[in-house]
Amino acid sequence: MALEDYLSDAKRCCRCSYCKWIPLAQVKSWRFAKGCPSIAYKNFHSYSAGGRLAVVLSLSEGRSSYTDGLLDVVYQCQMDGSCDVACKICRYHMEPLEAMRELRFKLVEEGQLLPQHIPVIDNLRKEDNMVMKPKAERGKWSEDLDIKDLTTESAEVVFHGGCQLGFDEELGKVARTAVTLLKNAGVDIGIIRGKEENCCGGKAYDMGYRGEFIKYAENNIEAWTRAGVKTVVTSCSDGYFTFKRLYPDIGSKFEVLHTVEFIDRLIKEGRIKFNKTIPMTVTYHDPCHLGRLGEQYIPWQGEEKKIRGQIVVYEPSKPRNNGAGGIYEPPREVLRSIPGLELVEMERIREYAWCCGAGGGVREAYPDFSYWTARERIEEAKSTGAEALVSACPWCERNFIDAVNGNGDKMKVYDVIELVQQAI
Amino acid sequence: MAISREAYQALEDIVGPENISEEPAILDSYAFQWLAEFRQHGSKFMPRAGAVVLPGSTEEVQAVVKICIRYKLKCKAHSTGWGLYGAPITENAIQLDMRRMDRILKIDEHNMFAVIEPYVIGATLQAEAMKVGLNTHMIGAGASCSPLAAATSFQGAGPDSIFMGSGPENLLAAEWVMPTGEILRTGSLGSGLGWFSGDGLGPSLRGIFKGILGACGGLGVFTKVAVKLYPWPGPTVMPIEGTVPAYTAQLPENIRAHTLAWSTWEGYADAVYKIYNNDIGYIAHRQFIMFGDELQAAVLKILTDTTRTLNDLEELLKKPEIQKLSEEMRRSFQIVLVGMTPRDIEYQEKVLNQILAETGGWKIAAMEEPTMAGWSLLYMIKLCFKNLNYVYAGGFHDAMARAGTPDLVTSGWMEEMREQKRKFGKQGGIVNDGGDAGMGGVGTAGGGGYNAFENFILYDPGDAASVEAARACNVDAGHIAVEAGAGGYNFFFMEKEQVQALLAGRARPAIFQWQQKIKEAFDPNGVGDGSYLCLDE
Ligand SMILES: Cc1cc2nc3c(=O)[nH]c(=O)nc-3n(C[C@H](O)[C@H](O)[C@H](O)COP(=O)(O)OP(=O)(O)OC[C@H]3O[C@@H](n4cnc5c(N)ncnc54)[C@H](O)[C@@H]3O)c2cc1C
Ligand code: SF4
Ligand code: SF4
Numbered sequence: 001m002a003l004e005d006y007l008s009d010a011k012r013c014c015r016c017s018y019c020k021w022i023p024l025a026q027v028k029s030w031r032f033a034k035g036c037p038s039i040a041y042k043n044f045h046s047y048s049a050g051g052r053l054a055v056v057l058s059l060s061e062g063r064s065s066y067t068d069g070l071l072d073v074v075y076q077c078q079m080d081g082s083c084d085v086a087c088k089i090c091r092y093h094m095e096p097l098e099a100m101r102e103l104r105f106k107l108v109e110e111g112q113l114l115p116q117h118i119p120v121i122d123n124l125r126k127e128d129n130m131v132m133k134p135k136a137e138r139g140k141w142s143e144d145l146d147i148k149d150l151t152t153e154s155a156e157v158v159f160h161g162g163c164q165l166g167f168d169e170e171l172g173k174v175a176r177t178a179v180t181l182l183k184n185a186g187v188d189i190g191i192i193r194g195k196e197e198n199c200c201g202g203k204a205y206d207m208g209y210r211g212e213f214i215k216y217a218e219n220n221i222e223a224w225t226r227a228g229v230k231t232v233v234t235s236c237s238d239g240y241f242t243f244k245r246l247y248p249d250i251g252s253k254f255e256v257l258h259t260v261e262f263i264d265r266l267i268k269e270g271r272i273k274f275n276k277t278i279p280m281t282v283t284y285h286d287p288c289h290l291g292r293l294g295e296q297y298i299p300w301q302g303e304e305k306k307i308r309g310q311i312v313v314y315e316p317s318k319p320r321n322n323g324a325g326g327i328y329e330p331p332r333e334v335l336r337s338i339p340g341l342e343l344v345e346m347e348r349i350r351e352y353a354w355c356c357g358a359g360g361g362v363r364e365a366y367p368d369f370s371y372w373t374a375r376e377r378i379e380e381a382k383s384t385g386a387e388a389l390v391s392a393c394p395w396c397e398r399n400f401i402d403a404v405n406g407n408g409d410k411m412k413v414y415d416v417i418e419l420v421q422q423a424i
Numbered sequence: 425m426a427i428s429r430e431a432y433q434a435l436e437d438i439v440g441p442e443n444i445s446e447e448p449a450i451l452d453s454y455a456f457q458w459l460a461e462f463r464q465h466g467s468k469f470m471p472r473a474g475a476v477v478l479p480g481s482t483e484e485v486q487a488v489v490k491i492c493i494r495y496k497l498k499c500k501a502h503s504t505g506w507g508l509y510g511a512p513i514t515e516n517a518i519q520l521d522m523r524r525m526d527r528i529l530k531i532d533e534h535n536m537f538a539v540i541e542p543y544v545i546g547a548t549l550q551a552e553a554m555k556v557g558l559n560t561h562m563i564g565a566g567a568s569c570s571p572l573a574a575a576t577s578f579q580g581a582g583p584d585s586i587f588m589g590s591g592p593e594n595l596l597a598a599e600w601v602m603p604t605g606e607i608l609r610t611g612s613l614g615s616g617l618g619w620f621s622g623d624g625l626g627p628s629l630r631g632i633f634k635g636i637l638g639a640c641g642g643l644g645v646f647t648k649v650a651v652k653l654y655p656w657p658g659p660t661v662m663p664i665e666g667t668v669p670a671y672t673a674q675l676p677e678n679i680r681a682h683t684l685a686w687s688t689w690e691g692y693a694d695a696v697y698k699i700y701n702n703d704i705g706y707i708a709h710r711q712f713i714m715f716g717d718e719l720q721a722a723v724l725k726i727l728t729d730t731t732r733t734l735n736d737l738e739e740l741l742k743k744p745e746i747q748k749l750s751e752e753m754r755r756s757f758q759i760v761l762v763g764m765t766p767r768d769i770e771y772q773e774k775v776l777n778q779i780l781a782e783t784g785g786w787k788i789a790a791m792e793e794p795t796m797a798g799w800s801l802l803y804m805i806k807l808c809f810k811n812l813n814y815v816y817a818g819g820f821h822d823a824m825a826r827a828g829t830p831d832l833v834t835s836g837w838m839e840e841m842r843e844q845k846r847k848f849g850k851q852g853g854i855v856n857d858g859g860d861a862g863m864g865g866v867g868t869a870g871g872g873g874y875n876a877f878e879n880f881i882l883y884d885p886g887d888a889a890s891v892e893a894a895r896a897c898n899v900d901a902g903h904i905a906v907e908a909g910a911g912g913y914n915f916f917f918m919e920k921e922q923v924q925a926l927l928a929g930r931a932r933p934a935i936f937q938w939q940q941k942i943k944e945a946f947d948p949n950g951v952g953d954g955s956y957l958c959l960d961e
Pocket of ligand 3: 019035036037038039047048049076077078079080081082083084355
């Protein structure tokens with residue numbers, strides 16, 4: 001698709017502002033009714049999905065041009081898709097998130113680069129990671145781990161650590177625990193060890209660098225194919241989305257599972273058993289890329305047509321990615337199965353969860369905005385009375401940990417896997 | 425053309441650089457508006473503002489208005505800004521976006537009112553009110569809109585008006601930055617006695633604010649208002665079930681939704697009178713007809729089933745049970761009964777049954793089925809799916825619109841309205857929905873008394889030919905409406921001379937001349953935007 005393909009979406013946007021809120025049906029309070037971090041932080045209408053669609057139209061009609069202000073409008077957005085869910089409740093032919101993504105692709109293709117992203121992408125090209133680290137530091141979590149190395153061996157399942165877990169010393173234990181749990185449960189699993197593992201390319205994609213994404217997708221697909229892999233497992237929700245929703249377009253046929261799905265399966269099959277009680281009240285944060293964006297990939301190629309004069313439909317029928325098929329229950333099931341643990345819910349959950357703030361290149365380019373978004377979520381978590389905020393994505397966790405530390409909060413931050421390990 | 429550097433700097437000094445912009449793309453996101461295409465010769469953009477300003481307090485609003493006077497700039501505020509009337513109608517005006525003023529300042533549980541700022545929306549006020557057993561009136565445009573705008577500036581009726589009145593009826597005290605830059609506190613607030621009254625003990629300007637339609641942003645800026653709240657004997661948080669987008673609400677026995685139908689318009693009208701006279705009903709609206717009389721049943725099926733899309737429409741339309749339901753719904757409206765006590769709901773239900781028996785009406789069985797009833801309850805109580813007006817192709821506009829007593833439906837007007845639009849639907853430029861998408865209130869004012877209908881034209885704003893067809897249908901309907909002494913929003917799509925001619929031809933032109941006098945008295949510097957409807961003498 002190209003940006004031009006979304007011009008009718010832009011004209012069909014009705015300026016209703018639903019994309020600024022969580023689905024209005026789900027509003028439970030004044031405090032936690034907002035859905036879009038971008039408009040909540042910046043306030044100008046242009047910093048919402050509807051506003052950006054108007055910007056698309058304005059650009060296409062030559063009414064405005066590329067400026068720093070325009071780049072700011074486009075990039076102060078986490079690409080988390082809350083807007084997309086809210087819009088599509090009543091609008092069956094709108095794709096605001098896809099339109100915003102195409103706008104980023106177009107900017108990058110035309111050399112309109114956000115200055116803050118340039119060093120990050122340069123580093124990606126040189127060091128194959130999104131966290132501004134030298135490649136040699138990748139994957140310390142697996143250094144002395146007894147696990148198959150799929151650069152030379154083969155296995156049914158590959159565990160992809162990803163850039164955040166691969167370089168974050170505090171969080172690396174999540175990957176280590178996940179792989180160990182799966183291996184101990186008898187899964188034929190391996191990793192692409194150390195610096196040989198590549199970035200998934202998903203963050204670059206969200207930032208508008210489609211070329212980089214394709215390069216990493218092709219590399220990873222090739223490496224996994226060589227190792228005879230059938231299933232890709234990851235603890236990183238960004239990676240999960242990338243493998244599940246984006247890779248099939250590049251030819252990937254692998255089954256993709258997030259660790260929480262795998263662990264949930266193993267618990268239900270009795271292959272993981274808990275011996276300890278964790279007397280703690282926790283609340284669960286749905287990562288956007290696992291929740292509303294983590295739906296099944298359904299290929300579609302077709303075109304718009306009209307019935308009854310002007311009703312827009314598609315030939316063939318087009319799948320609706322509206323968050324309904326996201327991964328919401330497996331992490332909750334895992335948490336509920338841990339003895340002693342009490343799960344309480346925040347107001348904004350599942351398809352209408354508030355974003356952690358890290359996505360879309362925001363953490364890299366606008367740290368204050370990213371931090372503010374995370375703080376909003378921590379406030380919401382605190383309002384439930386929970387002692388800990390649990391998630392299933394290292395990008396969320398890193399953002400939350402930084403925000404908690406920055407504010408001297410007592411809220412603990414965990415990955416689901418860490419609690420599973422504690423309970424075994 | 426940009427505004428002068430001096431003026432821009434003066435505005436920036438008031439709100440800070442982060443709350444003002446003249447970035448063309450940002451200005452265009454404000455100029456982009458629903459229905460702009462009918463005013464702007466096909467363009468989705470209204471005239472571009474000179475700057476957009478986000479004030480954070482009444483004092484900032486006041487200072488901005490004074491700067492606009494000093495530099496001879498027009499100034500127009502919107503709350504959520506849904507519709508072309510929120511945007512300035514001339515280039516280079518100052519657009520005030522009120523979204524930073526979004527606080528619920530008070531919910532007075534005992535005296536049943538709330539004090540709100542402009543960017544409080546229906547959904548958030550309702551959620552907070554329900555926590556203390558109260559509810560708020562919402563305009564028909566639904567939960568994303570501003571109760572302050574509805575109370576002060578634009579129309580204000582909604583499906584719950586029969587029980588809760590319309591926006592202007594609910595207005596208590598208000599804080600108003602006048603076009604002169606002075607602050608006027610109306611009602612009890614003006615006498616330092618709090619927010620509880622809009623009239624006595626202080627200056628009352630409710631009639632001035634409301635005028636015929638509202639000041640439409642052309643007469644200063646409303647910064648805070650108190651609005652009445654109403655009893656809500658339901659759960660403090662609405663229990664929502666189901667999978668997106670087919671959310672539903674299963675509510676306790678004392679809250680029920682029905683779709684009532686008649687085989688004649690006479691029966692329908694009689695029932696509406698009887699509902700008024702017997703004082704039953706919390707919400708009553710001819711709502712789901714908005715999808716069109718031939719399509720409504722099929723669309724409801726789609727909306728309540730997560731697996732379906734509009735692609736299923738044609739197949740559904742072939743099903744006899746769907747055809748039967750649409751036919752049954754031709755002369756129908758939705759009603760929500762809310763019992764304050766178990767005896768109350770029993771009583772209301774009994775009265776309703778009696779009214780139906782006396783008027784030849786019935787409760788449509790398919791709409792009593794739990795999924796449909798739950799969805800209807802959620803829709804009607806939260807008005808959270810209102811952009812379904814745009815579900816087909818992204819556009820809706822008005823054909824014939826009319827208000828009157830319930831007898832309006834027996835006057836032949838409903839058929840005329842249907843035929844007028846049906847003709848255009850058959851030509852393919854607008855959605856061929858059967859012709860009757862005449863949504864309307866059963867009681868458009870508190871306690872009932874009169875109702876109003878708008879027949880929606882559903883079109884594709886992404887398709888120039890469809891826009892033209894919608895325009896033609898609207899203009900055709902406009903002629904009929906003007907002959908009948910009525911006329912919808914058409915003022916907004918016309919140049920000043922045409923507006924003058926139209927207003928002069930209205931049944932009661934004097935009101936527009938009075939609005940002119942009001943404008944001259946309150947806005948001597950002409951800072952207000954021209955969308956306040958005035959007829960030159
Ligand atoms: C689907 C749909 C259905 C509708 N149905 C109804 C209906 O049943 N009943 C009804 O009453 N209306 C209805 N409308 C019209 C609706 O009231 C307007 O679209 C309105 O603009 C909604 O947004 P808002 O409440 O935030 O007001 P805004 O768009 O913010 O403003 C509305 C008007 O008030 C002015 N204004 C707003 N805030 C201020 C302020 N603080 N100070 C001064 N002026 C201000 C604006 O300049 C504008 O002219 C409908 C609209 C839609 C889109
Ligand atoms: S993007 Fe969708 S939700 Fe947002 S204003 Fe446009 S139509 Fe409404
Ligand atoms: S992706 Fe997220 S931040 Fe961006 S517009 Fe949508 S809701 Fe807002």
